[in-house]
Amino acid sequence: MLVVITLLLIDQLVGRTLIWINEGTMKGDYGRNTYIATQACQDILIFGSSRAIHHYDPTLIGETLGMTCYNCGEDGMGIILMYARLQLILQRHTPKVIIYDIEPSYDLLEDDNTRYLGFLRPFYDNDTIKRICVDVSPSERFKNLSMLYRFNSRWVDIIAQRISRDPSQARDYTWAPLHGRLNAEPSLNAESPILNYDPLKLKYLQRLIECCANNDIALYFVTSPNFGNTDDKVYSPLKELAAANNIPVLNHSIDTTFTRHPELFNDRDHLNQCGATLLTKMVIQEINNQD
Amino acid sequence: MLFNSFEFLWLFPLLLATYWLVNRPVVRAKVPxxxxxxxxxxxxxxxxxxxxxxxxxxxxxxxxxxxxxxxxxxxxxxxxxxxxxxxxxxxxxxxxxxxxxxxxxxxxxxxxxxxxxxxxxxxxxxxxxxxxxxxxxxxxxxxxxxxxxxxxxxxxxxxxxxxxxxxxxxxxxxxxxxxxxxxxxxxxRLFNPSQCSQGMRWLLWGMFLKVVMADRIGLVVDPILAQYQSQSSALCAMAAVLYSLQIYGDFAGYSFMALGVGQLMGFELTNNFKRPYLSQSITEFWHRWHISLSTWLRDYVYIPLGGSRCSKARSYLNIAVTFLVSGIWHGANWTFIIWGILHGLFQIAEKAVGLGKKQSRGIIKVLRVATTFVIVTLLWVIFRMPTLSDAYGFIGHLFSGFATSTITITPSMKILLLLSIVIVVFKDLIDEYLSQDKTLLHNRYRLVRFGTYIGLTVLILLCGVFDASQFIYARF
Known part of the structure; x- marks a missing residue:
């Protein structure tokens, strides 16, 4: 009994300390995560995975469209985290425009959705976040009773980013352009894999659309180019969803302006700075045309 | 029901409570x-x-x-x-x-x-x-x-x-x-509190080995082994060592948890592991690794073949056949067969030079333990790779001096890996060389014992990989 009571006390004590550390983190991914959850109040928000954070220059977008802009993209993350981030932002501020870069693996196709909850668990006390976590996996209701669990595997990064003195890790970085050049030739598309779409992800895309409509937010879906890609079949459910709700899809996934030019890519899935700037400009132009 | 799943966490206590309820003497008297x-x-x-x-x-x-x-x-x-x-x-x-x-x-x-x-x-x-x-x-x-x-x-x-x-x-x-x-x-079976607390200790340590060490290592090792050609020799060597620790944490973790679950229900199952990586020879390794399979093969294959009570040549053949069966038991792939044969050959060599059962001391002992670990690690490579040519390729790549890698391990991952490995090595060394009342989980001082339980639980919550991944040996 003594062990259990001590354990519960340590769980609360260490967990609360980690929450305090996390809230004060000014650097890196966790600094950005806290900033987005508690302070971000820009007019234009960019959502999506690594392709969002590497492909869109918010300064260029903000200056051209005459509004403030912040890039909320996150490596390896998708609609579940992005929808939750929007809910946290909406609790204090309503953006005017959302540019959502769709990555099929994280926004459309099936995988273990609990992997998208890592950035959210530190904010589990927030009712909206709690609902999303439990919706993704009912067992989260019980797991998150442990304050330590909320920081599972992430506490090292959170502490390291809290004490980091590296200026390049500042949390106001909103664009991480890549500087390499792809050394490859376009190859024929491999045989199409079987596409298992994830009903939960599609549900959250639908919720995002409804949320934007209810809050008068202009939503634009963008599909970034993949090097050598000639087939955009994977985006079919997105196109259907967007068409049914009158949401523009700025489809660059098979755009030959990019797909045949290795000099615009860092790797097959990510543009380098040159390609990203070109894509940013094209997206701005298309948004202007839509307006 | 995987021991490392959330389902186990809530279902097992219910099953256990029901089990002990129907195990009461008054119920047993009516329906034994x-x-x-x-x-x-x-x-x-x-x-x-x-x-x-x-x-x-x-x-x-x-x-x-x-x-x-x-x-x-x-x-x-x-x-x-x-x-x-x-x-x-x-x-x-x-x-x-x-x-x-x-x-x-x-x-x-x-x-x-x-x-x-x-x-x-x-x-x-x-x-x-x-x-x-x-x-x-x-x-x-x-x-x-x-x-x-x-x-x-x-x-x-x-x-x-x-x-x-x-x-x-x-x-x-x-x-x-x-x-x-x-x-x-x-x-x-009679409810025995000390057996139950021993069961809880096995469960706790097994869980630590599986979710904190083995599954964390798996996150690093799997991508490296899948694309070893693009990784540096040093990274591949590290992956090979880490795989040795992964398979130990995974299989010993499962076995300890099975032992713990058994004890919580009043059963004493066979302890499958006795700190195998502190073995001084391959022969000793098989007395400490997957003990229930080793003894099974000894009793139903090796001894019926004649064991060691026959000519030297015949005895060597018996060892070879026994470990061929061990390899085949592990899987239908040449990698397992060659892995088994090589383990057999190393034991034959040890027997021939009289090293199999000989125990050394001091620096010689350290050198023998290290050598055995290196041999076992190289053999695990053959065991782990999907084909023999991949295994040869990987071992060749280890010595190629290739210097660049496409995979980098983040500093936080390194810290989490190192933390778990240091704890496992520390505990195994203490268990091996100190008397039981000085070990962490059985220490005579309540403070050390309780501190260990709490420390391990906190680390499981903070560092565990909770994806309920299957155990490696469940594939066999």
Missing amino acids: QLPNLLLIGISYGLYIKWNPAFSLLLLGVTAVTYCTGLALERVSQSKKSVLAACGIVLALLPLTVFKYADFILAQANELGALFGMEFGLPGLNWALPLGISFFTFQAVGYVADVFLGRIKAERNWWDYMLFVCFFPQIAAGPIGRANSLLPQIKSP
């Missing part, structure tokens, strides 16, 4: 078989939940070996060998079909092609029933024991059924022995 029937219900329920069709296979192997055991006591001496052989072949049939048929057919096709014949035998591509190698060997061991007169045939069907299907050990062992497990099944 109820606790065993409940355990059979739980074991089959969990198996059916995983795959209903395959539970028939489990039932079939149980029925065949049960009937064979009974029949062996009724037939004349001259017919016993034939009957035992028939029973064993029949019990091994599902294992052969599900595990080895594809491999055998593929080899037949390749052999035919060598002689210019196109057999074109199609593979079955059937999923492997969970724990088939473990429960089959357990049941076959029982038939062999009855045949050799080591035990009497079990007459109670329900007791025998529980012996084969007991859920803590069905997925990945330990391979139980009839003379140890059946008496425990037949006698009433």
Whole structure:
């Protein structure tokens, strides 16, 4: 009994300390995560995975469209985290425009959705976040009773980013352009894999659309180019969803302006700075045309 | 129900409470078989939940070996060998079909092609029933024991059924022995607080090994081994060492948790691991690694072949055959077969130079432990890689001096890995060289003991990988 009571006390004590550390983190991914959850109040928000954070220059977008802009993209993350981030932002501020870069693996196709909850668990006390976590996996209701669990595997990064003195890790970085050049030739598309779409992800895309409509937010879906890609079949459910709700899809996934030019890519899935700037400009132009 | 799943965390306490409720003397007096029937219900329920069709296979192997055991006591001496052989072949049939048929057919096709014949035998591509190698060997061991007169045939069907299907050990062992497990099944289990607290200790340490060390290492090692050609030699060497620790944490973690679950239910299962990486020779390694399989192979393969009580050459052959069987048991792939053969050859070499059972001290001991670890690690590479050419390729790459890598390990991952490994090494060294009352989990000082329980639980919550990943040995 003594062990259990001590354990519960340590769980609360260490967990609360980690929450305090996390809230004060000014650097890196966790600094950005806290900033987005508690302070971000820009007019234009960019959502999506690594392709969002590497492909869109918010300064260029903000200056051209005459509004403030912040890039909320996150490596390896998708609609579940992005929808939750929007809910946290909406609790204090309503953006005017959302540019959502769709990555099929994280926004459309099936995988273990609990992997998208890592950035959210530190904010589990927030009712909206709690609902999303439990919706993704009912067992989260019980797991998150442990304050330590909320920081599972992430506490090292959170502490390291809290004490980091590296200026390049500042949390106001909103664009991480890549500087390499792809050394490859376009190859024929491999045989199409079987596409298992994830009903939960599609549900959250639908919720995002409804949320934007209810809050008068202009939503634009963008599909970034993949090097050598000639087939955009994977985006079919997105196109259907967007068409049914009158949401523009700025489809660059098979755009030959990019797909045949290795000099615009860092790797097959990510543009380098040159390609990203070109894509940013094209997206701005298309948004202007839509307006 | 995986021990490292959330389902286990909430379901097992409920099952345990129900089990001890029906195990009360007042209930047992009315329905003595109820606790065993409940355990059979739980074991089959969990198996059916995983795959209903395959539970028939489990039932079939149980029925065949049960009937064979009974029949062996009724037939004349001259017919016993034939009957035992028939029973064993029949019990091994599902294992052969599900595990080895594809491999055998593929080899037949390749052999035919060598002689210019196109057999074109199609593979079955059937999923492997969970724990088939473990429960089959357990049941076959029982038939062999009855045949050799080591035990009497079990007459109670329900007791025998529980012996084969007991859920803590069905997925990945330990391979139980009839003379140890059946008496425990037949006698009433009494709630023993000290046995329960020992069970909790095993569960806690097993969970730490699995979710904090093994699964964390898996996140790093799997991508490196999958694309080893693009990684530096140093990174590959690190991956090989890490895989040794991963498979130890994974399999020992499962075994300790099975031991713990067994003890919480009043059973004493075989301890499968005794700090294998502190072995001074490959021979000693097999006395410390997967002990239930080693002893099974010793009793049912090595000794029947003649063991060591024969000529040197014959004894060496017996070792080679035993470890060939061990390799084949692990899987239908040349990688496992070669891995088994090499383990056998190393033991033959050790026996030839008198190092097998010899214990050294001081620096020589350190050198021998380190050498054994390096050999075992290189052999794990063969075991782990999907094909022999990948294994050769990987080992060649280790010594190629290739300097660049496409995979980088983040500093936080390095810290989490190092933390878990240091704790496991520290605990194993203490357990190996200090008396039990000075070890962390059994320390005579309550503060150290309780501090260890709390520390391990906190680390499991903070550092564990909770994706309920399958255990490596459950694939066998």
